Amino acid sequence: MNHSETIIRRLQIQGERVTLVRRALLEILSAASSPFSAEELQTRLAARRIKINKTTAYRQLENLVRLAVLDEVRLGDRVVRYELASAEDSHHHHLICTACGKIEDVELPGDVSRYEKEIKRRKKFTVLRHSLEFFGLCKKCQ
Amino acid sequence: MNHSETIIRRLQIQGERVTLVRRALLEILSAASSPFSAEELQTRLAARRIKINKTTAYRQLENLVRLAVLDEVRLGDRVVRYELASAEDSHHHHLICTACGKIEDVELPGDVSRYEKEIKRRKKFTVLRHSLEFFGLCKKCQ
């Protein structure tokens, strides 16, 4: 059983409808190696001969965030991207190549959470989440 | 001599025109304590009885980035904000209160650059800059 089927089963248990569109969409996204936008989702579905309206793409992505299947990823341009929600123990960040646009994941040792206590102490600010992206040149582009 | 006058002098030396609008704009921005958008700039100028078109706001901000007076700040919504360009040695990050929208600065000890070697080694990715924001609740809102 692949990942998309696991998710579909989970959704059914939660009483969510599993439409043709949603099924195709979950297959695409569970195979995706990096975050993708609504438009990219539409394109990838089209490549499988499945045409969906962009509104549907946006609404499905929104739904799947609500259902904790996806996480939003915002990389500084004005496009919202999505990726499979990560378990709490596998938090990662993104490397964005400014030359070719490629997005890679990276897990950092120790991670950023060590800063959060310091921020609490100095600023009395309670950190709930953080966002860390690295911009630069990927292996191919340098 | 205050900060905005220093900048104005610098621009004049570079052969840039110093118009009324640009002068007012530099006063506002050098007094700003946190990043602001084109619209906020317009509002603050209006409070000083200076009306500028939003197009002018956008173009001036763009100019001042080109002239290395301002840096862009992107916080994940789709608004571009700006702040005075920081010297290389005073790199900082932002704390964004998700309740009231307040934006604070924070400087982190050691900083994130320590990760960049690790990224180079593991991913062959050359980091040129990074972006780190913390979302949560400010002192007042928790």
Added chain:
DNA sequence: CTGGTTGCAAACGGTTTGCAAGGCA
């Protein structure tokens, strides 16, 4: 059946662009 899902078209909102009028050097 019936309430969630989909497609279409139009609206939205921050930003950008084309063009004519205005103002700094």
Added chain:
DNA sequence: TGCCTTGCAAACCGTTTGCAACCAG
């Protein structure tokens, strides 16, 4: 005077919304 700057209106583009038709359960 000549070129940069400004204002206005319209375009742009990713995203959202209203509404009628559709379909999974």
